[in-house]
Amino acid sequence: EELLLESGGDLVQPGGSLRLSCAASGFTFSSYAMSWVRQAPGKGLEWVSGISGSGDSTYYAGSVKGRLTISRDNSKNTLFLQMNSLRAEDTAVYYCAKSAGGTNLPIDYWGQGTLVTVSS
Amino acid sequence: DIVMTQSPDSLAVSLGERATINCKSSQSVLYSSNNKNYLAWYQQKPGQPPKLLIYWASTRESGVPDRFSGSGSGTDFTLTISSLQAGDVALYYCQQYYTTPKTFGQGTKLEIK
Numbered sequence: 623e624e625l626l627l628e629s630g631g632d633l634v635q636p637g638g639s640l641r642l643s644c645a646a647s648g649f650t651f652s653s654y655a656m657s658w659v660r661q662a663p664g665k666g667l668e669w670v671s672g673i674s675g676s677g678d679s680t681y682y683a684g685s686v687k688g689r690l691t692i693s694r695d696n697s698k699n700t701l702f703l704q705m706n707s708l709r710a711e712d713t714a715v716y717y718c719a720k721s722a723g724g725t726n727l728p729i730d731y732w733g734q735g736t737l738v739t740v741s742s
Numbered sequence: 743d744i745v746m747t748q749s750p751d752s753l754a755v756s757l758g759e760r761a762t763i764n765c766k767s768s769q770s771v772l773y774s775s776n777n778k779n780y781l782a783w784y785q786q787k788p789g790q791p792p793k794l795l796i797y798w799a800s801t802r803e804s805g806v807p808d809r810f811s812g813s814g815s816g817t818d819f820t821l822t823i824s825s826l827q828a829g830d831v832a833l834y835y836c837q838q839y840y841t842t843p844k845t846f847g848q849g850t851k852l853e854i855k
């Protein structure tokens with residue numbers, strides 16, 4: 623059974639940094655593209671970033687480009703999101719999400735999410 | 743970026759009746775080389791992550807009841823629930839995966855009338 627377990631969410635001050643992790647199990651991690659999708663409190667879904675199965679290709683939403691960095695460690699079946707220069711508008715639940723295959727396929731499984739709060 | 747616009751923002755339907763949610767993209771998400779529409783529908787219940795319902799605009803994900811169906815092509819798409827059940831109360835989102843950023847619609851809240 624597929625499982626995605628996010629961790630690392632916390633309360634952080636504006637301008638601060640945070641690193642989210644997503645531990646994957648139940649599937650061949652390196653064969654699947656992965657994404658981070660966020661949801662601000664009471665708001666809709668926002669795709670933030672994606673990465674190919676090999677990790678060679680990465681993609682970002684314009685709102686986070688240059689501040690957030692996606693990466694993966696296929697030897698440890700773990701996805702990461704390094705978050706720098708955080709702003710209040712980055713406050714959200716961050717979901718780790720698995721693609722149905724490559725980067726041009728839909729998300730077919732989501733983790734439960736981890737909450738990031740940016741506030742002084 | 744491709745802008746996805748859903749209508750309506752909220753919808754109240756009686757149990758057993760049909761519910762229809764529309765999604766329009768600012769540019770076509772039909773890839774001509776394979777004639778596939780890169781459009782998915784997700785259901786999100788309170789306190790839960792989203793769940794994939796439909797992909798390629800009309801292909802039902804495994805385990806999804808057949809009362810859920812998707813249609814449309816190019817820029818205009820529809821999610822239809824043929825006979826609403828109480829457990830279908832949720833937020834519904836469309837998403838294009840044709841290109842990055844893989845944008846979502848703003849969501850449609852489905853309630854029981």
